[in-house]
Amino acid sequence: MKSLGIYVHIPFCVKKCDYCNFNSQVPADSQQIKQYINALLLDIQLSSVLGQNQEVGSVYLGGGTPSFIAAKYISLIITRIRQCFKLTVNPELAIEVNPSSLSEQKLLVYQQAGINRVSVGAQSFKNKYLKLLGRPHNPRQALIALKMFKAHGFANISVDLIYGLPGQSLADWQDDLQAAVDSGVSHISLYDLVIEKNTPFYNIRNKLKLADNDLQGVMYKKADNFLIKNKFKHYEISSFAKKGRESKHNLIYWNNLEYIGLGAGAYSYVKGERFSKSRDLKQYQQQAKKAKFKHYSSEVLSSRKSLEETLILRLRLLGGFSLENMEKALEQKIPQDIIQVLNQFVNQGFILLRNNRYKLSKKGLLHYDTIASEFLS
């Protein structure tokens, strides 16, 4: 039996961060949250048909800020998922946490619901950068949250860090990495700051002292060396894990396997079709009430497109892939023109070909986006 992932979207935050263009908003009142959760519970029920004859190996509650809403809702969501889907014996149940909205009481409810992995959005351990980003928490709250999860026996604790922040020096970045390692987390995800349209940062982008590509590259390499030295395995472009602590849920995406998205704007990938629900909360709730979700966007992937996407996503994993294993897994021959493109990247030094495996080189790690867009075009 194949196992699949479930993503649950909680689109609420205590405030909007200045760089954020995710589908999230500050709720008008608690009633708005309640109505959304009711729609989400219906969504879980209605979408269960997509998971028939399959087991769910991972559930990921993301957002927005799942830890912002009352913990009883998290418990209800997990219970409803357990009722409507068949979970594997040892599923990964993960939640994103903002340090400003965590309490011990919430943590205990999460634990009771079976949540066994937490992803803490620390972003930086320096107050000046958190303020600049418009984050609602301070470094002390982040450290307390991490300590609390450890004290309660959570073995899978991930922390997010952003680099390339306006004015950030290499020494500041080193301090953030050190603080993350010292906190005893088992997983670290790194993100470079991207200025997105329709954000306050976009409007003042010319005034921000942004890191250029060279500095971002140096920061990335510094993190790579430092985290490896501290016994983290670099297993995906942006992800580092202690042994056995890789994110099961994200591995589903990087292996281009199936997942079901629940909630406003959430994407699903099932039986070769990728589709999403409306991002608009009112529309989403109305459709849930009518028990009929319209696809906001939908794409049926040809076997060629799906093959291309699988290869380029797999390339994100530092282990890369062998053509032989890929052909077996995808039950199709890899066309010669695709092999030629891969070999072209090998000749340019972006991809290594060792023991019949294609994997990103150090240079390729820094230019993945360019490789991916060239490959897919």
Ligand code: SF4
């Ligand atoms: S907490 Fe996350 S989702 Fe919410 S506004 Fe900030 S960056 Fe966006």
